[in-house]
Amino acid sequence: MTSGTVAHDAAGVLTATTRIRLPGRFPRWRTAGASLTVDTGAWYAALATGTTDPPVRLTASHTLVDVTAWLSPAPRADGRWDVTAVLDVRGRGLIARPLVAMLVWAIRASFRREQRHARRGEGTGAAGPRERWERAVRSWDRVAHQAWRIPEFLHEVAKSMAEAQLRD
Numbered sequence: 400m401t402s403g404t405v406a407h408d409a410a411g412v413l414t415a416t417t418r419i420r421l422p423g424r425f426p427r428w429r430t431a432g433a434s435l436t437v438d439t440g441a442w443y444a445a446l447a448t449g450t451t452d453p454p455v456r457l458t459a460s461h462t463l464v465d466v467t468a469w470l471s472p473a474p475r476a477d478g479r480w481d482v483t484a485v486l487d488v489r490g491r492g493l494i495a496r497p498l499v500a501m502l503v504w505a506i507r508a509s510f511r512r513e514q515r516h517a518r519r520g521e522g523t524g525a526a527g528p529r530e531r532w533e534r535a536v537r538s539w540d541r542v543a544h545q546a547w548r549i550p551e552f553l554h555e556v557a558k559s560m561a562e563a564q565l566r567d
Contacts (some may be wrong), residue, residue, distance in 0.1 A: 411439040433459040463495035
């Protein structure tokens with residue numbers, strides 16, 4: 400069972416929540432929830448005034464882990480944006496904490512190993528985590544380049560929905 404809501408208010412705040420429960424035994428282990436809040440007005444205010452309150456927040460929870468993430472933009476002198484992303488992952492309980500720590504350690508070790516190989520001029524031929532991350536950043540840059548159109552798009556969707564209800 401999956402359920403969720405998406406709401407967009409007149410102030411430009413988009414809120415999405417979801418709750419996922421996979422079928423099978425041990426439902427506690429097969430259930431997770433998440434919430435995403437994007438405040439487009441605060442995003443552009445942060446770019447204009449340099450405020451530090453993060454306009455994008457994500458929280459997720461599972462029996463084994465709690466995740467909190469947020470994004471904050473800052474203007475650059477060349478007109479582009481710097482976006483600070485913070486990810487806080489915390490294991491829950493005696494089993495999950497060591498597992499989460501080992502996972503983070505393994506990812507960090509993989510990044511460091513790739514850096515050492517790059518400094519030595521050694522290539523493995525396969526895309527490592529850093530290269531995959533850089534590809535994802537470039538992809539996100541292409542998406543974010545159009546972000547200023549999101550409020551306009553959401554207003555058009557709301558207008559279309561209102562007109563569709565009037566016709567029914």
